[in-house]
Amino acid sequence: MQLFAAFALASLQSQVQAEAYALLVGVGDYTTLGPSYQLLGPPNDVLLMHRTLVDVMGYRDDQIVTLVTGGAEAQLPTRAQILGRLAIAAERARAGEVAEFLLYLSGHGSQVPDQSGDEPDGRDEVFLPCDTTHWDEASGTVGGAILDDELEVALAAIRSAGARVVLIVDACHSGTLLRGERANGDADEGVRWRELSASELGVPAAAWPPSDRWGTTARDSWITARASGVVALYAARSAEKTPERELPNLLSASPRRRPFGLFTHSLATELRLTGGDETFGQLVSRIRARYEWSSVRSPRPSAEGDLDARIGGRGRPMTFQVLREAGRFYVQDHGLLHEAVVGSRFELFRTGQVGEADARLGEVRVDAVELDRSWCSPIGDAGWATLSTNASAMLVEAPVAPERLRLAYQGDAEGEAAFAKVLAAHPQRLVAALGTFDADWIIRAGSPTCVMRAEESYCIDGAHTLEVVLSALFRRHNLLRLAGHPTIGGLPEGLEVRVSQVVDGGAIPIAPGVATRSGTQVTLQARNTSKETRWIGLLFLDNEHGITEIELRGQGEVPAGAGWMRLEREDLEFKGNSVGLEHLLVFAFNEPATLPDLSQEHLQRAAAVPRSNEADYTLAEVLIDLSFGAAPTRGGGAPELRALRARVALIEVWTAE
Numbered sequence: 001m002q003l004f005a006a007f008a009l010a011s012l013q014s015q016v017q018a019e020a021y022a023l024l025v026g027v028g029d030y031t032t033l034g035p036s037y038q039l040l041g042p043p044n045d046v047l048l049m050h051r052t053l054v055d056v057m058g059y060r061d062d063q064i065v066t067l068v069t070g071g072a073e074a075q076l077p078t079r080a081q082i083l084g085r086l087a088i089a090a091e092r093a094r095a096g097e098v099a100e101f102l103l104y105l106s107g108h109g110s111q112v113p114d115q116s117g118d119e120p121d122g123r124d125e126v127f128l129p130c131d132t133t134h135w136d137e138a139s140g141t142v143g144g145a146i147l148d149d150e151l152e153v154a155l156a157a158i159r160s161a162g163a164r165v166v167l168i169v170d171a172c173h174s175g176t177l178l179r180g181e182r183a184n185g186d187a188d189e190g191v192r193w194r195e196l197s198a199s200e201l202g203v204p205a206a207a208w209p210p211s212d213r214w215g216t217t218a219r220d221s222w223i224t225a226r227a228s229g230v231v232a233l234y235a236a237r238s239a240e241k242t243p244e245r246e247l248p249n250l251l252s253a254s255p256r257r258r259p260f261g262l263f264t265h266s267l268a269t270e271l272r273l274t275g276g277d278e279t280f281g282q283l284v285s286r287i288r289a290r291y292e293w294s295s296v297r298s299p300r301p302s303a304e305g306d307l308d309a310r311i312g313g314r315g316r317p318m319t320f321q322v323l324r325e326a327g328r329f330y331v332q333d334h335g336l337l338h339e340a341v342v343g344s345r346f347e348l349f350r351t352g353q354v355g356e357a358d359a360r361l362g363e364v365r366v367d368a369v370e371l372d373r374s375w376c377s378p379i380g381d382a383g384w385a386t387l388s389t390n391a392s393a394m395l396v397e398a399p400v401a402p403e404r405l406r407l408a409y410q411g412d413a414e415g416e417a418a419f420a421k422v423l424a425a426h427p428q429r430l431v432a433a434l435g436t437f438d439a440d441w442i443i444r445a446g447s448p449t450c451v452m453r454a455e456e457s458y459c460i461d462g463a464h465t466l467e468v469v470l471s472a473l474f475r476r477h478n479l480l481r482l483a484g485h486p487t488i489g490g491l492p493e494g495l496e497v498r499v500s501q502v503v504d505g506g507a508i509p510i511a512p513g514v515a516t517r518s519g520t521q522v523t524l525q526a527r528n529t530s531k532e533t534r535w536i537g538l539l540f541l542d543n544e545h546g547i548t549e550i551e552l553r554g555q556g557e558v559p560a561g562a563g564w565m566r567l568e569r570e571d572l573e574f575k576g577n578s579v580g581l582e583h584l585l586v587f588a589f590n591e592p593a594t595l596p597d598l599s600q601e602h603l604q605r606a607a608a609v610p611r612s613n614e615a616d617y618t619l620a621e622v623l624i625d626l627s628f629g630a631a632p633t634r635g636g637g638a639p640e641l642r643a644l645r646a647r648v649a650l651i652e653v654w655t656a657e
Contacts, residue, residue: 276313
C-alpha cells in the first residue's frame with residue numbers, strides 16, 4: 001500500500017454547521033536517533049502549509065492545529081499526540097462539526113515487516129513520530145512508529161462520519177538508500193532524504209518475508225476504495241526517496257533560502273499560482289511539470305482517487321509586490337532565487353486589488369534581475385509610473401527559451417579536446433557543468449564512449465555520434481520542460497486530458513504512477529467544460545528518448561462543452577519495447593494548429609540533424625527550433641503557430657514488463 005509518500009486532498013466545500021479542520025505534523029528532531037538522521041525542513045513545511053491553507057484554501061488560524069518539533073511539549077509530534085488528535089477529529093466528525101479533515105505529515109518514513117498478513121508484498125509502511133525508537137522483537141515492529149494500518153483505521157473513522165478526508169505526507173518509504181547520499185556519490189549539504197532504511201531502525205533480516213514476495217503489487221488501499229471522499233497524491237513511488245533542500249522562502253521577503261520538502265514546496269507554489277482553482281489531476285500534472293522544469297528526475301509524484309474533483313481554493317493567483325526605490329520600480333521576491341528572467345511581463349493593479357478591471361494600472365517588463373528582485377519599466381503609457389505608492393503585480397508572460405544541457409567529461413586529454421569543440425559549436429544548446437554533481441549528463445570516455453546519467457547510458461559509436469545523441473537528449477529535455485513553464489504550463493481552464501485503459505468496451509482512467517503492462521489497450525480522452533473550442537496536439541515521449549506524434553481525429557478538436565471523448569484515430573497499445581517512465585505532452589491551441597515535426601526514433605537509432613542558433617524565442621520558435629527546421633507533419637505551415645495562444649501540459653505513463 002502506497003501511503004507514506006502520499007498527499008491526499010479533498011475538495012474543501014463548506015457544509016451546514018460544519019467546517020474544515022486541519023492537523024499539521026512536522027518531525028525534524030528524533031530524540032532517540034543519531035544526528036545524521038535529523039531533518040531541517042519539516043518545521044518550515046508546517047509553516048508553509050499553514051499559510052497556504054489560510055491564504056489559498058480559506059482556513060482560519062483557529063481551524064488549524066500544529067504538532068511540530070522545537071515547540072512546547074504539549075505540541076510535540078509524538079505517536080500518542082498524533083493518534084490522540086485523530087481520535088478527537090473523529091469525535092468532532094461524528095458530532096457533525098467537521099466537513100473536511102486535513103492531515104499533513106512531514107518527516108521520515110520507512111517500512112517494517114507486515115504482521116497482519118494484509119500486504120501481498122509483506123511490508124507495512126510507517127511514519128516516524130519524534131519518539132520513534134528501534135525494532136522491538138516482542139511487538140514485531142518499530143517502537144513509536146505509526147503503521148499504515150493504524151492510519152487507515154483513524155481516517156476511516158473520520159470518513160465514515162461523513163467528513164471528506166485530506167491527507168498530505170511528505171516522506172519517503174523506499175528504505176533502500178541512505179538519507180543524505182546522492183546517486184552519484186557526491187555529498188551535497190543542501191539535500192537530505194526523508195527516509196530511514198529498515199536496517200537502520202534495527203529490523204532483523206529474519207523478520208522479512210520470503211524474497212519471492214518482494215516486488216509483489218501492494219493491496220488496494222483504503223483511499224482507493226473510498227475515492228469519492230479522498231484523493232491521494234504521492235510524493236514518491238514505493239522505490240524512491242523524497243528530498244528536502246534549500247529553496248526560496250515563500251514566507252518571507254528575505255533572499256536567504258531555507259530547507260523545505262521539495263514536494264511540499266512545489267505543492268504550495270502551484271496552489272499559490274492558481275489559487276487552488278483547478279482539479280486535483282491538473283495539480284498533479286503541474287507539480288510533475290515543475291519537477292521537469294527544474295530538471296528534477298526523481299522522485300516522481302503520483303496520484304489516485306477522484307482526480308476530476310476540484311480543489312476548491314479561493315481562486316486567487318499568486319501576486320507580487322511592486323516597490324519604488326530611487327525613482328525606479330522593482331518586483332519583490334521575483335529574482336534569480338526564484339528563476340526570474342529578463343523579458344517577463346507583469347500586469348499591475350492597485351495594492352490588494354489584483355484582477356479587478358477598474359484597479360488595473362498597466363503593464364511592466366523586467367529589464368534586469370538581481371538575487372531577490374526584478375527591476376522593471378513600463379510598457380506604453382502605464383498609469384503606475386506616476387504613482388508615489390506601491391502596487392500589486394501578477395505575472396502574465398515569461399520568455400520561453402530552451403535550457404542548455406549541463407555536461408561533464410570524464411576521460412583523457414584528447415577526448416576532452418573533442419568535448420570542448422562540441423561545446424563551442426553549440427553554445428546555445430550545451431554548457432560545461434561545474435562537475436559531475438551539477439551535470440545533466442556525463443560523457444565518459446572508453447570503448448565505447450558513453451553519455452550517461454544514473455542508470456541510463458547511450459554509446460557513441462558509428463552513426464551515433466556525440467552530436468546526434470546530445471541533439472536527441474536536448475530536444476526531449478526541453479519539450480518536457482515546456483509543461484512547467486510559469487505562464488504557458490498547464491491546460492486552459494475547463495480542458496482536461498487523460499489516458500484510460502480499454503476494458504470490456506469501456507474506458508477506466510489510469511491513475512498517475514500506476515504501471516501499465518505490455519499489451520494494454522489504451523485510449524486518450526479529453527473533455528472541455530469551457531465555452532471555447534480547443535484544438536489539441538499530442539506527443540508521446542518514451543523513456544528511450546523516442547518521440548512520436550499521435551494522429552488525432554478531426555485535427556484534435558475538442559468542442560466547447562464536450563464530455564469525455566476519444567482523441568486518437570487508431571487503437572493504441574503499449575508494446576513493451578520501452579519500460580519505465582514515459583510521457584504524453586499535450587499542446588492546447590485556441591485555433592486549429594499544426595505542430596512542426598518533432599518526432600525522433602529511439603536514441604540508438606537517432607539520425608543526425610542540423611541545429612539553428614536563434615537566441616530569442618516564442619513558444620512557436622522553440623517548437624520549430626526543437627524540430628530542427630523540419631516541416632509540419634499534418635499539412636499547413638509551422639509559421640501559423642506564431643500567432644496562436646497555446647498552453648502545454650504533461651501526462652506521465654508508467655510501463656512495466
